[in-house]
Amino acid sequence: MPSMKSIITKRLGVIFALLSFIVIVAITLGFRQISIENAKDKAIAMAEIIKAGLTAHMKSGVMENRDYFLNEIKSTYNVNNINIIRSDEVNKQFGTSSLEKEIDNNSKYVFETKKPFFNLHEQQNEASLHAYIPYIASNKNTLKCLECHNVQEGSVLGVVEIDIDLSQYKSLSITYIIAILLFLIFFIIFTLLKSIKTINEHIVKPLESLIDKFEHSVLNYTKIDSTHFETKELIKTVDEVNQLIDLIHNKNQELEIKNIELKELNLEIEETLKETLTSIGMIAEHRSKETANHVKRVGEFSKLIAYKLGFSDDEAELMYISSQLHDIGKIAIADELLLKNGKLTPEEYKRVQFHAQIGYEMLRYSERKILKASSVIALEHHEKYDGTGYPNGKSGEDIHIYGRIVAVCDVLDALSSKRCYKDAWPFDEVMDYIKGQSGLHFDPTIVNIVLECKEDIRRIMVEFKD
Ligand SMILES: [Fe+2]
Ligand SMILES: [Fe+2]
Structure with a gap:
């Protein structure tokens, strides 16, 4: 150039x-x-x-x-x-x-x-x-x-x-011609050097200075002072640039307002989505007579454990929402099985267990992070650390960390809550049970976190009481 x-x-x-x-x-x-x-x-x-x-x-x-x-x-x-x-x-x-x-x-x-x-x-x-x-x-x-x-x-x-x-x-x-030629060459060189100097002083340097001032003015919203410039053309340019700065500032303000509105809208959408997913989780749980706040407490416990495991804010929030859909598959299980009074036959129990696979199948094809995580949780929240769980009998760290977290939270809340077929267990007994299942039903690391965070768990139980 x-x-x-x-x-x-x-x-x-x-x-x-x-x-x-x-x-x-x-x-x-x-x-x-x-x-x-x-x-x-x-x-x-x-x-x-x-x-x-x-x-x-x-x-x-x-x-x-x-x-x-x-x-x-x-x-x-x-x-x-x-x-x-x-x-x-x-x-x-x-x-x-x-x-x-x-x-x-x-x-x-x-x-x-x-x-x-x-x-x-x-x-x-x-x-x-x-x-x-x-x-x-x-x-x-x-x-x-x-x-x-x-x-x-x-x-x-x-x-x-x-x-x-x-x-x-x-x-x-x-x-004479040679003398005139020499004079002309001298004159041309002198004029060129003088022109370059003039261009430098009156065009290039003021332009560079104008560009610097423009950047500064746009960032700080200040007007460029035209008294710094000498020529009529540059002063006129500065006036036009100042008008441009005004325009940019106005557009920026409009953009900021739009941004705030957009953020609010995004938040609204996010909240709506969370509530919708919580409601879906509640509907699924309600079919098996689980209480309304069960899914919220499971969500809160899961988020707490996620933080303790070192998950980021986004991952912990993901855990909070997606854990609430752990029993989504129950939607497809017949009422006579879910609401049956008395013991289920082995055949019936097998059909109830099928809710884990159904939940997975319902969500696995989604591209959304939340629903993908939910599909993993739906599939693996009944797996046990020692490999005696269902549907696939996975063990140890073969079970996804999401599944291992929700497995503890689901049982923890079920034992602590009153059901039509049982009373709520005292908090300490629940903790003892959880401790006793370390390495059997539950991941020992997660059990340790639960025991360390007893007070937080108690606070969540009070806050989201049925
Ligand atoms: Fe379940
Ligand atoms: Fe549950």
């Missing part, structure tokens, strides 16, 4: 590079054009001087000495070559001269058009401008050409061919 600095640096770099290229091209072309125009003006000015000089030579009758004059001009004005080309009329009047050059294509063009003609030669480091300037006859100027020349006003007497050396201009322009 590129940083803001690198993106802006790249963009500015491209813009500056493009700008530099345009500037260099414009300066190069401009410099070249100025040099050419300057050379043209120079050629025209020189042609005027040559015209005047040659006329003076001619009038003084020293035309044969004109080379000295032309060489002086050449060396003074940095000219490669100067040639004089006479018109056919002049040659006719004065005769041909070996000093003059013959008419070629370029000079012929100037004789015809009467206009200067320029030709630029460029080769690597060398450059020169070939100029052909017409010498137009006139009697209107001070030279009074027509006094000597037998030609018409405005006709071309001759052409001055000047080859001006531009190499110096070329090397000078290259030097």
Whole structure:
């Protein structure tokens, strides 16, 4: 992920590079054009001087000495070559001269058009401008050409061919361009560094600070102080962020209220479920004339023992509810067996015992933790530690700990309660019985807990008295 600095640096770099290229091209072309125009003006000015000089030579009758004059001009004005080309009329009047050059294509063009003609030669480091300037006859100027020349006003007497050396201009322009290029590079680097510094100071750092302040403000519900920021854009952003913080705070409050409502609802559902399961447990027990609070006491005893065995709060609560369904299977046992006065036949007793398996089958397919635990308890609460219980004759720790806990609690409560066929046993006798069954009917560890917690058990019995 590129940083803001690198993106802006790249963009500015491209813009500056493009700008530099345009500037260099414009300066190069401009410099070249100025040099050419300057050379043209120079050629025209020189042609005027040559015209005047040659006329003076001619009038003084020293035309044969004109080379000295032309060489002086050449060396003074940095000219490669100067040639004089006479018109056919002049040659006719004065005769041909070996000093003059013959008419070629370029000079012929100037004789015809009467206009200067320029030709630029460029080769690597060398450059020169070939100029052909017409010498137009006139009697209107001070030279009074027509006094000597037998030609018409405005006709071309001759052409001055000047080859001006531009190499110096070329090397000078290259030097200037390099200097400008160096300046531009320096300017670009300076501007980029300055831009990065500005971006850092006025964008990146304030943004980082805004993010820090935003986190702090959302957590503590405080507004961000916009006076910490300088630019109009950031101050506007801070105002918008403050509005956002308000919105978040309001939403949070709404969420908290909803959460509380949801918790209350959950609690309500949980309580309803507990009461429902207790009621189901009671219905099952009621069919065999067990008292209403029997299941509640079994639940309380089981929870107490679970805590003493080191179960967590959740597991102890699970034990409290699921133990209340230990006799759920009795729902499926016929009334004449459950309510029979007098002793059951071995066959009938076997059918009553079947309530453990039925309870298990009723609950075993549930995915709910409570009902799964209840199914184990329903199946194993009549198993005995020494292996003489039912339905599977399991022994010792093969019996699930839930089953071992409820086995003790169920008998403990049954003995302590009054039934239609028996009186309630005195508390100490019940405790003696439980102690006597340690390692036989009951798990010795659980028996020890029961004996240690006599007072708690007595308190539960009083609290949930029938
Ligand atoms: Fe039972
Ligand atoms: Fe029971």
